[in-house]
Amino acid sequence: MSFPWAKEYTPSHPFMKWMDEKLPVPRLIYNAVGSGYEVPRNLNYFWNFGFLAGLCLVIQIVTGIVMAMHYASNTAVAFDTIEMTVRDVNWGWLFRYAHANGASAFFVVIYIHIFRGFYYGSYKAPREMVWLLGVVIFLLMMATAFMGYVLPWGQMSFWGAKVITGLFGAIPFVGEPLQQWLLGGFAPDNAALNRFFSLHYLLPFVILGVVILHIWALHIPGSSNPTGVEIKSESDTVPFYPYYVAKDGWAIGVFAILFAAAVFFFPNALGHPDNYIPANPMSTPAHIVPEWYFWPFYAILRAFTQDFFFIPAKLMGVLAMFGAILVWFFLPWLDKSPVRSGSYRPTYKKFFWFGLIPAMAVLFYCGGAPAAEPYVMFSQIAALYYFAHFLIILPIVSAIEKPLPLPYSITEAVLGKDEEAELAPTA
Amino acid sequence: MAEEDGVRRRDFINIAAVSAAGVAGVGVVIPLVSQMSASADVLAASSTEVDISAIQPGQAIKAVFRKQPVFVRNLTPKEIEEANAVDVASLRDPQTLAERTKEGKENWLITMGVCTHLGCVPLGAGEGENRGEFGGYFCPCHGSAYDTAARIRKGPAPKNLEVPAYEFTTDTVVKIG
Amino acid sequence: MARILSILVGLFFTVALAWSFGRGAYTQITEPAAPTAEHHYHLLPKDVHFASDGGFGKFDRQQLQRGFQVYKEVCSACHSLSHVAFRDLTQLGYTDAEVKAIAAGFSVPGTDPNTGEATMRPGTSTDYFPKPFANDIAARAANNNAVPPDLSLMTKARHDGPAYVYSLLTGFTEQPAELIKEFPEAKTPSGLHYNPYFANLNLAMAPPLVADGQVEYGDGTKATVDQMAKDVSAFLIWTAEPKLEKRKQTGWAVLGFLLFATILGYMSYRNIWAGKKH
Numbered sequence: 001m002s003f004p005w006a007k008e009y010t011p012s013h014p015f016m017k018w019m020d021e022k023l024p025v026p027r028l029i030y031n032a033v034g035s036g037y038e039v040p041r042n043l044n045y046f047w048n049f050g051f052l053a054g055l056c057l058v059i060q061i062v063t064g065i066v067m068a069m070h071y072a073s074n075t076a077v078a079f080d081t082i083e084m085t086v087r088d089v090n091w092g093w094l095f096r097y098a099h100a101n102g103a104s105a106f107f108v109v110i111y112i113h114i115f116r117g118f119y120y121g122s123y124k125a126p127r128e129m130v131w132l133l134g135v136v137i138f139l140l141m142m143a144t145a146f147m148g149y150v151l152p153w154g155q156m157s158f159w160g161a162k163v164i165t166g167l168f169g170a171i172p173f174v175g176e177p178l179q180q181w182l183l184g185g186f187a188p189d190n191a192a193l194n195r196f197f198s199l200h201y202l203l204p205f206v207i208l209g210v211v212i213l214h215i216w217a218l219h220i221p222g223s224s225n226p227t228g229v230e231i232k233s234e235s236d237t238v239p240f241y242p243y244y245v246a247k248d249g250w251a252i253g254v255f256a257i258l259f260a261a262a263v264f265f266f267p268n269a270l271g272h273p274d275n276y277i278p279a280n281p282m283s284t285p286a287h288i289v290p291e292w293y294f295w296p297f298y299a300i301l302r303a304f305t306q307d308f309f310f311i312p313a314k315l316m317g318v319l320a321m322f323g324a325i326l327v328w329f330f331l332p333w334l335d336k337s338p339v340r341s342g343s344y345r346p347t348y349k350k351f352f353w354f355g356l357i358p359a360m361a362v363l364f365y366c367g368g369a370p371a372a373e374p375y376v377m378f379s380q381i382a383a384l385y386y387f388a389h390f391l392i393i394l395p396i397v398s399a400i401e402k403p404l405p406l407p408y409s410i411t412e413a414v415l416g417k418d419e420e421a422e423l424a425p426t427a
Numbered sequence: 428m429a430e431e432d433g434v435r436r437r438d439f440i441n442i443a444a445v446s447a448a449g450v451a452g453v454g455v456v457i458p459l460v461s462q463m464s465a466s467a468d469v470l471a472a473s474s475t476e477v478d479i480s481a482i483q484p485g486q487a488i489k490a491v492f493r494k495q496p497v498f499v500r501n502l503t504p505k506e507i508e509e510a511n512a513v514d515v516a517s518l519r520d521p522q523t524l525a526e527r528t529k530e531g532k533e534n535w536l537i538t539m540g541v542c543t544h545l546g547c548v549p550l551g552a553g554e555g556e557n558r559g560e561f562g563g564y565f566c567p568c569h570g571s572a573y574d575t576a577a578r579i580r581k582g583p584a585p586k587n588l589e590v591p592a593y594e595f596t597t598d599t600v601v602k603i604g
Numbered sequence: 605m606a607r608i609l610s611i612l613v614g615l616f617f618t619v620a621l622a623w624s625f626g627r628g629a630y631t632q633i634t635e636p637a638a639p640t641a642e643h644h645y646h647l648l649p650k651d652v653h654f655a656s657d658g659g660f661g662k663f664d665r666q667q668l669q670r671g672f673q674v675y676k677e678v679c680s681a682c683h684s685l686s687h688v689a690f691r692d693l694t695q696l697g698y699t700d701a702e703v704k705a706i707a708a709g710f711s712v713p714g715t716d717p718n719t720g721e722a723t724m725r726p727g728t729s730t731d732y733f734p735k736p737f738a739n740d741i742a743a744r745a746a747n748n749n750a751v752p753p754d755l756s757l758m759t760k761a762r763h764d765g766p767a768y769v770y771s772l773l774t775g776f777t778e779q780p781a782e783l784i785k786e787f788p789e790a791k792t793p794s795g796l797h798y799n800p801y802f803a804n805l806n807l808a809m810a811p812p813l814v815a816d817g818q819v820e821y822g823d824g825t826k827a828t829v830d831q832m833a834k835d836v837s838a839f840l841i842w843t844a845e846p847k848l849e850k851r852k853q854t855g856w857a858v859l860g861f862l863l864f865a866t867i868l869g870y871m872s873y874r875n876i877w878a879g880k881k882h
């Protein structure tokens with residue numbers, strides 16, 4: 001949908017007119033990220049992370065294509081080809097570090113983007129489809145990142161592949177054949193490495209496709225905003241260009257500084273030393289952990305230490321780990337609140353800041369810690385809260401809490417008054 | 428006046444910011460282009476030593492230089508005579524045999540085994556291969572024929588077979604590259 | 605209906621977690637985990653500094669050459685350096701001729717050009733450092749059933765790698781008497797060597813640097829065990845990351861430019877939003 005006051009694309013140059021008739025790509029861009037897209041004027045910096053996530057995807061695709069030019073997906077040489085890239089290819093070290101740290105940057109940005117959504121109720125109607133597509137993107141990102149981490153064929157690559165495919169082995173009846181099918185063998189080897197490389201190259205483009213749908217779905221109701229009040233009139237919005245182009249532009253600068261600092265000065269800080277040891281199927285590293293962005297879910301997996309009635313602990317862990325993300329799909333229907341933004345939902349806000357955020361912090365921490373006490377007990381409590389938050393607390397709180405009074409419009413929230421509000425019938 | 432200056436100053440900042448983004452874009456392109464050129468390990472492996480002691484007059488061997496064949500031929504006196512008998516001015520790529528060999532070692536003809544037309548490997552270095560109507564090398568891809576000094580005589584190739592940089596480290600060892 | 609279903613699913617997971625937590629806590633109280641010798645006696649690497657540390661760190665090439673000498677004369681008997689080529693040594697300040705001579709001093713696997721049989725030939729500068737053992741089985745057989753790891757990436761393959769290598773090389777001691785008293789089953793087995801900087805306290809490698817003057821440095825530096833350990837650690841920082849200097853130098857240039865561009869971007873942002881309350 002476009003708002004009635006949104007500017008219309010009017011090409012002046014004859015070539016652009018000709019183009020507009022044959023293939024209106026400039027019009028599409030104008031209406032998507034140009035002057036034709038009207039955006040709430042009151043977006044805060046949390047709204048920059050969508051754009052930054054798009055930038056991260058581009059960084060990963062570009063550096064990834066370069067890495068693939070020098071890589072060979074064969075267990076005998078995979079590790080060596082990466083070292084050769086780093087040592088002998090012009091700027092190879094830069095591409096390797098940018099690609100490895102780019103994955104981390106992507107997840108930092110995406111976690112902030114997701115939690116922005118939790119707090120401000122971005123998943124609520126009419127943006128359910130935006131949210132659902134976003135969760136799909138997150139799942140695809142996890143799959144891509146996991147398979148990418150296997151490619152260097154270091155110790156963590158190998159054991160990561162073995163352990164994560166082992167999760168599928170927990171599924172009753174079909175587990176073991178399924179695991180063998182995924183790996184193309186009894187353990188990770190050439191077959192697995194080759195298919196992971198193939199899929200690791202494919203999935204980013206699938207992500208790109210879903211990102212386009214995600215933005216398309218977003219542009220139908222238009223962007224949400226920190227008050228959660230829908231756009232009412234022209235004074236509520238500014239055109240994307242130049243206002244948000246300028247704001248995203250300088251946010252990119254800040255992001256680039258932090259990213260460059262990591263790539264050039266701490267390139268291995270987020271990696272694991274064991275992945276600089278070539279894969280050895282005969283010896284497991286003492287402390288195996290996935291990359292940091294999987295830690296919360298890894299902690300949930302490990303939190304289930306006891307069989308629950310007839311369900312084995314291993315299967316419970318796998319169910320819970322996948323369930324922890326799948327539950328996000330149901331959020332638009334679990335949250336019954338008439339109000340969108342957490343800023344006007346006093347009870348929900350407390351659960352968000354003092355419940356969900358600390359629980360996630362504990363899960364992050366414990367997922368990276370050894371599988372020993374007290375970390376397991378901490379992650380059990382945190383995981384318990386995590387499930388309770390989304391499946392029990394949110395549906396109940398959203399139904400019974402009394403929200404704070406909302407501003408009439410974005411204009412009123414920003415300027416203190418909105419002349420139209422005085423004309424409108426009181427709600 | 429003041430207002431106008433203000434407007435100009437503000438425009439200047441926007442232009443400067445966009446320019447900086449442009450510079451960053453160019454800065455990113457440099458490594459992107461550069462990474463595709465030959466890497467250090469490839470460049471390092473660019474010289475080859477060949478032992479020529481076993482090559483009898485009239486024989487040739489194929490060695491490998493920069494992942495491409497190089498022909499090392501021990502010319503017979505008859506072949507040298509044939510090469511010198513040619514009127515250089517009549518050649519497509521005029522060169523004498525002396526210009527294509529080292530002084531005092533005129534019987535050692537060392538050339539790349541890469542046809543100057545489109546890069547096929549000409550026949551003639553192996554025992555019993557078709558050496559073409561000029562008795563040197565013959566490229567089967569598009570019919571280029573080279574003479575006993577590996578000069579182009581017939582067919583589409585524009586140049587003589589290339590003579591790589593080389594030197595005799597001893598009487599029996601040649602270092603190519 | 606959806607809400608009741610959701611609460612039921614929520615209860616399923618939370619009760620299962622509470623059950624796991626309860627059982628875990630009960631076990632914790634009734635059977636606390638037994639202390640282990642590793643837990644009590646393992647030490648974190650010593651605090652040691654190298655010229656290449658820090659944002660402006662650069663390699664000390666004299667030290668790298670000394671470290672290379674230690675590798676060549678001591679470590680290379682058992683440890684490979686498979687990602688490093690002789691040609692790379694020019695980065696340590698050796699000339700092409702010196703690199704050629706160093707390479708020729710190593711035998712590398714080759715093929716006899718006449719018979720095609722596997723043979724050994726002197727190295728050339730494009731060769732990589734040869735492996736001291738033909739394969740892992742040979743390495744195991746010669747080293748009391750332990751494979752000496754490749755050293756090219758050692759300083760990146762361990763936490764706090766350079767300090768770890770240095771600490772390990774200087775950390776061999778007698779096993780403390782109280783350790784044996786406290787954990788009699790943790791007594792160092794014969795053939796292994798006690799070293800508190802090694803994860804499980806006992807490693808197969810015998811102390812490699814044992815006496816001052818074990819190698820004779822050309823630059824007059826006194827070859828104490830500590831000095832040799834430090835030098836070879838510095839050398840292994842280089843083997844693990846030969847592009848370290850270029851990375852940091854490029855980093856400062858990139859950061860400087862980005863800071864400038866970001867300030868411009870911020871000014872442009874303020875300027876465009878001027879007068880637009882938000």
